[in-house]
Amino acid sequence: KQEVTQIPAALSVPEGENLVLNCSFTDSAIYNLQWFRQDPGKGLTSLLLIQSSQREQTSGRLNASLDKSSGRSTLYIAASQPGDSATYLCAARNYQLIWGAGTKLIIKP
Amino acid sequence: ETGVTQSPTHLIKTRGQQVTLRCSSQSGHNTVSWYQQALGQGPQFIFQYYREEENGRGNFPPRFSGLQFPNYSSELNVNALELDDSALYLCASSFDRNGEQYFGPGTRLTVT
Numbered sequence: 272k273q274e275v276t277q278i279p280a281a282l283s284v285p286e287g288e289n290l291v292l293n294c295s296f297t298d299s300a301i302y303n304l305q306w307f308r309q310d311p312g313k314g315l316t317s318l319l320l321i322q323s324s325q326r327e328q329t330s331g332r333l334n335a336s337l338d339k340s341s342g343r344s345t346l347y348i349a350a351s352q353p354g355d356s357a358t359y360l361c362a363a364r365n366y367q368l369i370w371g372a373g374t375k376l377i378i379k380p
Numbered sequence: 381e382t383g384v385t386q387s388p389t390h391l392i393k394t395r396g397q398q399v400t401l402r403c404s405s406q407s408g409h410n411t412v413s414w415y416q417q418a419l420g421q422g423p424q425f426i427f428q429y430y431r432e433e434e435n436g437r438g439n440f441p442p443r444f445s446g447l448q449f450p451n452y453s454s455e456l457n458v459n460a461l462e463l464d465d466s467a468l469y470l471c472a473s474s475f476d477r478n479g480e481q482y483f484g485p486g487t488r489l490t491v492t
Contacts, residue, residue: 275422302478303478303480305480305481307483312468312488313485313486314386314468314470314483314484314485314486315423315470315472315483316483317480317481317482317483320480360422360423362422362423364478366436367413367425367428367436367438368413368415368423368425368481369425370422370423370424371422372420372421372422373422
């Protein structure tokens, strides 16, 4: 049974810092892994999707990596801004999306 | 291109009642997945519909049921509401069963 864990649960950093959010999964037989952003009380915005055959994906200041053998994915955010404050969730797809509980990120001006 | 829409935005129901939530998929998408997200937790998969057929179900009781229409929009029905059903209900559409999912804004259901 797939389990997805995100560490840390919360993170607060000053504006401008580069940061890494972690996601681990127990079953490496995944189709893909997706990173999402969720603002308070809102729906989910897809940030990056990495197919199982890929090692990383980049979009602007965001870079996500995938290491299936170790069951890990990281989301790297460069030059963080206050507008990046949100909860970031990762989800691993086997036959369905299995989600972590998220990392609540606060960027201090 | 119209994104995924959900209705209603908010809903308050009483324990024991029934509720229907609606989702319109993004243009060109034939798959809709439904999730329940309790406060402070990640979403939990309820079920997925692909071309009007159920294509997988999570660990939810039969009182959670769904439907997908020929235009690929979808409904989630919950009977005999319980207090623990209070949550944000999210739907997502995708081009196929394993494709990237695009989420709607969610329906906030409160059961009193």
